[in-house]
Amino acid sequence: MFFGGDPFEHFGHHGSRGGGGGGRRAAASSVDTTKLYETLGVEKTADEKEIKKAYRKLAVKHHPDKGGDEHLFKEINAAYEILSDPEKRAKYDKYGLEGLEEGAGGAGSAEDLFSMFFGGGARRSAGPRRGEDINHPLKVSLEDLYNGKTVKLAVSRQVIVGESKMCTGCDGQGVVVELRQIALGMVQQIQRRCPECGGEGYQCQRRREREVLEVLVEKGMKNNQKIVFRGKADEKPNVEPGNINFIVQEKEHALFKRKGADLLITKTLSLNEALCGFEWKITHLDNREIIIKSRPGEVIKAEASDRRPFVKVVTGEGMPSLGNPFVKGDLYVLFTVEFPDDGDLKDDQVEALKKILPGAAMSMEYDPETAEIAHLDHADVKNFGKGGVSNQSSNYDSDDEEGGPQQVQCNQS
Ligand SMILES: [Zn+2]
Structure with missing residues (x-):
């Protein structure tokens, strides 16, 4: 091997x-x-x-x-x-x-x-006469899913004491048939649940027992995963007891988002950090301090070239894999770059940057007599398409078959 x-x-x-x-x-x-x-x-x-x-x-x-x-x-x-x-x-x-x-x-x-x-999930029984499963949600922090944890939980369950006997009231059928005379010569047959055994067909002594279950949250378990205790549901005569399932409910984490074995964190950098480098300390789920540090010359972009968010990855710093905690997913870092605001840069800084950064603007040739100079104002992309005067009438959209806003105004007056 x-x-x-x-x-x-x-x-x-x-x-x-x-x-x-x-x-x-x-x-x-x-x-x-x-x-x-x-x-x-x-x-x-x-x-x-x-x-x-x-x-x-x-x-x-x-x-x-x-x-x-x-x-x-x-x-x-x-x-x-x-x-x-x-x-x-x-x-x-x-x-x-x-x-x-x-x-x-x-x-x-x-x-x-x-x-x-x-993947550790439970599968339903196809076998006959199996009791129902009992599902308990189990809230688990991402830290516990990373490190693994044993949780002791007490459950109260019904157990059968001694042997169970077939019910003599119904011969094990669970139902009894009664004949009732509803009129002279007319008899109605009524089937009802056996009162002696409650329909189970068996009689037995029962008792409620408190049992402490050690629920093992394994490293790398996922949301909605079942931790199964076979046959730990209530005992009933002649029925294979169902399972007690604890269903892992992963709690949200303030820093990490999880998908499969991968983790994602977000980081906002200044433009300076994005261009000139940064160091960033995080505390991982096992309390290790990790310094995420850019390499010399590494540039963090505001977005990827295909207009997707710009991400980088720390390989092997994701969640442990279930069943093999030594194989870990990756830690993705999603970056946002904050550019300086208007007025944050002084003239001398701009001059200095212009000399240093690649891609400086070329000086334009134009005739100042004929060319017009335009400056930029603040804008919201949501307003794109709402410019001009005709669209200011709110009736326009709902009645556009008739043409322009003049027509609408005529109808209304
Ligand atoms: Zn009975």
Whole structure:
């Protein structure tokens, strides 16, 4: 293997990754058994040789040392690790990634696999008789999404004590049928929910339990991502309990805007700084102080040549990637350049600048007897098109079939 034997070692973070016996388990249950084959670009019927060949080709093509995408490379490795092992492959074909949860050996937990292939999101169960999921929003600061954090949250859940028995009132049907005589010889059949079991068909002792869940906010998690506690919703007889999901709600940050793994900050520079250089100190999300400093001669423009905002990037100072926090996005800086206001520059400064800056105005030749000199006044681009006298009549637009404003005035008088 390319990463020291274990393609999942980069997932080893936040302490215990116990045997999956804890509350946090894989999210999926609607079984997908094709994703790994798609990752390697082979048919589901591919034999070992074909799989190996496809893997080798992809591994070479996407190797990070050759500029390949590291996440994809890891997906390829993980897919190969499973599909090249007949036992694991058989499990995957039958039960999907979830089937690999138990005894997955070196392949890490199924949760890792899920977050790798499905971005950690939960997938709805297609299985029968599964209880409903409970969703809790979890507000998380950008700092916590950058650094990772464990939040302890107490939940109150219903648990079943001892065995549950089939309801004798309804024989497990959950409904009872009653016959009611509504007139002589006429009987109405009424079906209603069994009062003894409340429609569940089973009877059991229950109790509410308080449980503290350790919610692991992993580095690089995204807005609306689910942190799933499988089977932690209320227990009901003969129903597989649903999940408790904590839905990450990313809080707005005063300095950083986030998109994917990239961050964006805005910076206003004076024209002097934009031309002559600047130093700027920011505190990053992990409290590191970073001095963003222009290189000698670097010019920050007011806008890019295609009229888009002018941005530059600090490579590798974005958010950590989920699952591989060592691979970070980039930090974009969007610049605004503030030019000096009218009157800010004195005559001698203008003269000095004229000599220094490239592109000084050429002196114009014209005949002062005939040419007219025009100066500029303040303007707002919103007023463009509103000039002239005819448009001052507000009725003009609504009645323009008739022609000029004179016509409108005639109609009104
Ligand atoms: Zn019943």
